[in-house]
Amino acid sequence: MVGITAYGAYLPRMRLQKQVIADANAWFDPGLKGLAKGEKAICNWDEDTITMAVEAYTDCLGNAPGQAPAALLLASTTLPFADRQNSVVVAEALNLDTSDLRTMDITCSQRAATSGLLSALDIAAAGKEAVLVASEHRKAKCASREEMLYGDGAAAIAVGGENVIAELIASQSQAVDFIDHYRGEGQDFDYGWEERWVRDEGYMKIVPNAVNALLSKSGVSAGDIAHFILPTEQGRVPPMVAKKLGIKGEAVADNLLQSVGITGAAHVMLLLAHRLEQAAPGDLVLVAGFGQGCDVLLFKVTDAISHQRAGKGVSGHLSNGRPETNYNKYQSFNNLLEKELGKRSEVNKQGYLSAMYRARGLTNSFLGGKCTACDTVQMPKHKYCVNPECGAYDTQVDHPMAGASGTIATWTADTLTFDYNPPAYFGMVTFEGGGRIMMDMSEVDAETFDTGSKVSMHFRLKQIDDQAGFRKYFWKAIQV
Amino acid sequence: MASGIKDKVVILGAGCSKFGERWDCEPADLMAEAFEECIADAGIEKSQIEAAWQSTGIDAYSVGPGAMPLSMGLRLPNIPVTKIENYCASGTEAFRAATYAVASGACDIALAMGFEKLKDTGYGGLPQRSRGVANDLYYPNLSAPGMFAQLAAGYRGKYGTSKEDLKRAMAHVSVKSHANGLKNPKAHLQRAITMEQALNAPMIAEPIGLFDCCGVSDGASCAIVTTPEIAKSLGKEQLIAVKALQLCASNGQEGGYEGWDGSYVHTTRVAAKRAYAEAGITKPREQVSMTEVHDCFSVTEMVTMEDLFLSEDGGAVKDVLDGVFDADGKIPCQIDGGLKCFGHPIGATGLRMLYEMYLQLSGKAGERQLPNPTIGLTHNLGGFPHQNVSSVAIIGEYGI
Numbered sequence: 030m031v032g033i034t035a036y037g038a039y040l041p042r043m044r045l046q047k048q049v050i051a052d053a054n055a056w057f058d059p060g061l062k063g064l065a066k067g068e069k070a071i072c073n074w075d076e077d078t079i080t081m082a083v084e085a086y087t088d089c090l091g092n093a094p095g096q097a098p099a100a101l102l103l104a105s106t107t108l109p110f111a112d113r114q115n116s117v118v119v120a121e122a123l124n125l126d127t128s129d130l131r132t133m134d135i136t137c138s139q140r141a142a143t144s145g146l147l148s149a150l151d152i153a154a155a156g157k158e159a160v161l162v163a164s165e166h167r168k169a170k171c172a173s174r175e176e177m178l179y180g181d182g183a184a185a186i187a188v189g190g191e192n193v194i195a196e197l198i199a200s201q202s203q204a205v206d207f208i209d210h211y212r213g214e215g216q217d218f219d220y221g222w223e224e225r226w227v228r229d230e231g232y233m234k235i236v237p238n239a240v241n242a243l244l245s246k247s248g249v250s251a252g253d254i255a256h257f258i259l260p261t262e263q264g265r266v267p268p269m270v271a272k273k274l275g276i277k278g279e280a281v282a283d284n285l286l287q288s289v290g291i292t293g294a295a296h297v298m299l300l301l302a303h304r305l306e307q308a309a310p311g312d313l314v315l316v317a318g319f320g321q322g323c324d325v326l327l328f329k330v331t332d333a334i335s336h337q338r339a340g341k342g343v344s345g346h347l348s349n350g351r352p353e354t355n356y357n358k359y360q361s362f363n364n365l366l367e368k369e370l371g372k373r374s375e376v377n378k379q380g381y382l383s384a385m386y387r388a389r390g391l392t393n394s395f396l397g398g399k400c401t402a403c404d405t406v407q408m409p410k411h412k413y414c415v416n417p418e419c420g421a422y423d424t425q426v427d428h429p430m431a432g433a434s435g436t437i438a439t440w441t442a443d444t445l446t447f448d449y450n451p452p453a454y455f456g457m458v459t460f461e462g463g464g465r466i467m468m469d470m471s472e473v474d475a476e477t478f479d480t481g482s483k484v485s486m487h488f489r490l491k492q493i494d495d496q497a498g499f500r501k502y503f504w505k506a507i508q509v
Numbered sequence: 510m511a512s513g514i515k516d517k518v519v520i521l522g523a524g525c526s527k528f529g530e531r532w533d534c535e536p537a538d539l540m541a542e543a544f545e546e547c548i549a550d551a552g553i554e555k556s557q558i559e560a561a562w563q564s565t566g567i568d569a570y571s572v573g574p575g576a577m578p579l580s581m582g583l584r585l586p587n588i589p590v591t592k593i594e595n596y597c598a599s600g601t602e603a604f605r606a607a608t609y610a611v612a613s614g615a616c617d618i619a620l621a622m623g624f625e626k627l628k629d630t631g632y633g634g635l636p637q638r639s640r641g642v643a644n645d646l647y648y649p650n651l652s653a654p655g656m657f658a659q660l661a662a663g664y665r666g667k668y669g670t671s672k673e674d675l676k677r678a679m680a681h682v683s684v685k686s687h688a689n690g691l692k693n694p695k696a697h698l699q700r701a702i703t704m705e706q707a708l709n710a711p712m713i714a715e716p717i718g719l720f721d722c723c724g725v726s727d728g729a730s731c732a733i734v735t736t737p738e739i740a741k742s743l744g745k746e747q748l749i750a751v752k753a754l755q756l757c758a759s760n761g762q763e764g765g766y767e768g769w770d771g772s773y774v775h776t777t778r779v780a781a782k783r784a785y786a787e788a789g790i791t792k793p794r795e796q797v798s799m800t801e802v803h804d805c806f807s808v809t810e811m812v813t814m815e816d817l818f819l820s821e822d823g824g825a826v827k828d829v830l831d832g833v834f835d836a837d838g839k840i841p842c843q844i845d846g847g848l849k850c851f852g853h854p855i856g857a858t859g860l861r862m863l864y865e866m867y868l869q870l871s872g873k874a875g876e877r878q879l880p881n882p883t884i885g886l887t888h889n890l891g892g893f894p895h896q897n898v899s900s901v902a903i904i905g906e907y908g909i
Binding site: 371411415457466 | 634639715717
């Protein structure tokens with residue numbers, strides 16, 4: 030048996046109220062008012078496809094160091110790097126055992142995640158474990174429909190041959206150069222075609238074609254499908270496709286248009302993770318990925334499914350949001366404005382790649398040092414032990430701190446220094462089990478945050494160099 | 510056991526430029542302004558100076574590296590000149606180097622010159638700086654007030670002081686320094702402020718508001734040192750001697766090991782203990798006449814009162830509010846306005862403090878002259894509260 034063994038998700042906490050987009054832009058396009066319902070998940074300035082992928086994997090499998098899947102696949106059309114394998118950054122941030130790890134970025138289509146999942150399942154069929162993470166952070170033009178419809182998020186699906194919670198029954202892939210939208214090389218934004226044409230010639234023909242091929246070869250009746258997942262920003266399309274196929278109306282997965290927005294290549298996995306939270310043993314789950322053709326996967330939920338999960342899951346993240354009503358903040362975080370950032374932002378952002386490579390144990394993986402002579406944990410790792418009673422030379426081994434619980438010892442909210450989301454919060458964090466470090470904080474709730482607050486560690490953006498197209502990551506403390 | 514520096518070296522002369530936004534001055538202009546006062550006070554010729562030390566904290570934004578700025582700025586006669594940088598303790602470090610050179614007998618007369626040209630950045634506050642290629646990868650991108658605001662959070666956490674009480678004590682520190690600065694014609698900021706202004710000023714880095722921050726200034730300050738014997742031979746009657754010069758640098762334990770709670774500065778305590786021992790001071794609260802401490806931010810000054818053992822641990826808020834460190838208090842602090850109002854041209858600051866102590870001990874401090882001070886203490890603190898360099902210098906009348 031091969032199939033899904035675990036699932037998880039991540040949604041940024043900021044939830045932009047769609048009404049504020051309409052308030053700002055309906056003077057230009059009154060049609061936006063009709064879309065101004067609910068909210069959408071948006072990245073903080075220090076979140077991107079990579080950081081969300083790390084969170085989604087953690088939600089799925091935890092962040093215990095040394096996990097050793099055979100493959101980590103990252104699906105996205107908004108990878109921060111066109112040539113620096115993004116999945117490797119994710120793997121190091123997760124402290125995976127990278128000594129025998131296949132990594133791969135899968136991109137260039139809204140179908141990337143289903144294609145990636147099929148590849149992961151092939152690896153599972155060969156007797157190994159693989160994890161697909163799908164993550165997306167798309168930009169949309171001011172006053173566009175996409176701005177109303179797109180959200181940011183990520184999901185992770187682990188596959189293997191043991192403890193399978195949803196067994197793969199069959200799959201079908203068809204390739205069609207149907208261009209409902211595209212994003213050309215060097216372009217920030219999607220360019221789309223008329224929705225009605227996309228609906229009638231695309232979703233209503235291409236998806237049923239692929240699904241029927243799968244159903245006929247697997248001998249499953251459409252009416253027996255319990256969960257039908259078809260991600261699309263056209264809210265009425267999934268029920269229409271379902272009806273055409275003979276799938277029950279209640280099987281159609283909610284596209285979360287008014288709570289998350291469409292998270293692009295990640296959306297199909299986000300919806301899958303959401304439905305798995307609700308699935309019962311024996312349920313048939315049909316997953317369709319649409320984009321230049323269609324991938325269709327049919328799963329059957331097993332008795333092993335458990336809803337007692339360590340992570341928050343989609344539901345947990347849905348209820349963990351913070352309403353954001355500042356449209357300018359959204360535009361600023363997505364670099365959609367020619368914004369005056371101030372002279373303090375004009376610092377040398379050089380990457381110093383050799384230094385980064387040396388420091389990547391700390392910066393990518395949040396490794397400290399543990400003295401083998403006295404067990405003192407210290408950050409960063411150092412040639413000499415920091416314990417004044419010890420001071421031993423060259424005794425420290427890597428000590429993963431990403432999962433450590435911390436307490437705020439000192440802090441401030443700095444309005445003078447440059448920050449994309451001022452004030453900048455930073456201070457001294459003391460860890461349970463030893464170690465402390467002066468570090469940045471994120472997602473601070475000024476009402477409840479103070480000395481003594483408990484924090485967890487999260488991989489976030491530290492600095493963005495728009496000119497050089499480079500970005501640096503480090504870990505930040507977030508109040509638990 | 511080393512005998513220490515006490516009474517081995519005296520200040521032959523001291524000088525200080527006007528501090529402030531000296532838009533029309535190059536660093537060399539500021540140096541010359543301080544030096545002319547200093548050399549006239551010392552009563553010697555430039556050619557009698559045998560070695561010099563230059564302190565600048567952020568040379569990248571002013572004169573560049575090396576010691577040529579001082580040597581060329583004063584057209585010194587091809588003597589050894591060395592540049593010293595050690596954060597905000599740089600000025601005291603230059604003085605330490607010159608003092609040690611004289612004490613060692615390597616030279617008879619030495620110059621310490623500190624200066625900084627900070628107002629060519631195009632924005633307020635200290636310049637944005639790299640903290641090193643590797644450190645920048647993970648250090649928070651913090652401002653100086655952001656660094657020292659950590660002390661406020663740590664102090665509150667330890668003593669349970671309310672935000673309001675702490676802020677009032679901080680405001681008192683600044684109101685006091687503004688009152689002092691008003692009497693100092695060389696001070697950058699020469700105006701009084703009220704408690705209400707200090708309490709209600711725009712927030713810079715919680716809980717540090719605008720009036721909790723020192724001035725960012727251009728300026729230069731210097732001292733010429735020699736031995737007591739040479740000073741006497743040159744006709745100097747009132748000798749102001751170095752009693753102690755101590756420096757302490759963090760090794761990472763405060764920031765990296767349990768024990769330090771963020772409510773104090775470890776290195777200041779270490780340096781102060783050593784300095785008191787070197788100077789033979791056993792009861793600092795009784796024996797120190799006045800202090801010039803590193804009040805980069807009001808909360809730093811407040812905490813420093815405890816770190817110098819002038820206040821009990823947890824007692825600084827009350828002492829400050831009781832006026833212990835006011836101009837008419839038991840131990841006046843920042844009688845010249847301090848970093849707060851005299852200003853903080855980083856490399857000059859340590860020497861500016863010594864300049865004020867020298868004036869006060871010589872009875873030459875004009876309108877702000879304190880009655881009969883005998884022992885003055887200066888203190889610098891550079892870096893972060895959790896990793897820094899701290900200096901403590903004590904000077905006083907020779908022979909006491």
